Amino acid sequence: MSESIVGAIFIICLVIGITVGYFIGYVEIGSSIGLGLGLISLLFWRKKNRYR
Incomplete structure (x- = not known):
């Protein structure tokens, strides 16, 4: 689940750019x-997430 959120944020940043x-x-x-x-x-x- 968290990897899909990170991927979505990455794609959104790229599309906005x-x-x-x-x-x-x-x-x-x-x-x-x-x-x-x-x-x-x-x-x-x-x-x-590393320090959780």
């Missing part, structure tokens, strides 16, 4: 920002 990049005209920058946000949220989720 690509959408913002499409509207500002730089899809590559938006997708890299979305990918970065997704990876950061994944790392925070794993750190939080």
